Amino acid sequence: MKRQLVSFVARFVKQHPKLQIKTSFCQHEHGCLYNIIEGLVRSFGIAYTMKALFGLISALLTKNKKISKGSLILDAFIGIDTLKFASFPTVYCLIQKTLICGCRHLTKQDIKIMSFVSGFSGGFVSLSLIEESKRKNWALYLLTRSMDTMFNSLINKNIVAKRSYYYIIFMAIEVLVTAYAFGCENDCLEDYMLKFYARFGNENQCELDERKCWHERVKRQFENKQ
Structure with a gap:
């Protein structure tokens, strides 16, 4: 029964005319609005599951008798840290996809610089939602990945030999x-x-x-x- 309900909802969402509207520049399969909603659900689901499972394992392995395991398990699933961690990729996905598709609908063209603008805006807002100490870890990781990406771009353009x-x-x-x-x-x-x-x-x-x-x-x- 649950599978049939989920299948019906998914089929209804995919076939809804408002969710099938997209520009000729968009390469995603379904409409822009559906692409944004799907990205939000996936981003939140993956991040929430990872953080909740990590918190659950930590709660089960903890030896601190001052804090009950029940409260730790509850905090792992509905705690502020879990929700903040899940909101980080969710907000980034929302802003990035919305700005890119929105710009394509408004200008009727694919402006390459909007990829940089959407990425910067999404990263700025999403990183502001997490603690300052954790921002450094994300910033360091993304900094090295961005340098690696730029280096690979130079290789692909034959500017630098591999x-x-x-x-x-x-x-x-x-x-x-x-x-x-x-x-x-x-x-x-x-x-x-x-x-x-x-x-x-x-x-x-x-x-x-x-x-x-x-x-x-x-x-x-x-x-x-x-």
Whole structure:
């Protein structure tokens, strides 16, 4: 009965004339409005399921006796963190798809720059919905992916030849910057990066404190010169 109901609703939605309207530039199978709704449902469903399952597993494995497992399980499914996490890709999908299809309907043409505008707008609004500490993680991940995308675009356009050692060079440059910051400006690094380099370089706390004092002295000298 449930399958028949779901099938009927899906068939009704797909066949509704208002949901079948799209421009000649749109490559999605059904109409623009249907494409937006489908994207919202999928984005929210996937993100919500992932966050809820992760919270459920964490609740079952927790050993904290001060908080009951029942409240943790309930929070995993209807908690604010779960809903915020699910809203991140949902809002992005809504803004990105709406702006692109809306621009095509209004201008009757496919303006390439709207892909950048819609992506920027969707990313800006969706990232503002999550905590600042988590924004850094998403920003770092998306930054590296965007650099990789631009590099692949240059390869596809035959502007840059594809070489296997290019990624080694990119990695070396990134390590060069962070290693310099650890040696000369470690207040620019996050705590986890400082701990990583301290373990990697086999430095103890005394050496780290001595380095910190040296950094502060150099910083004061630089400020006095200004």
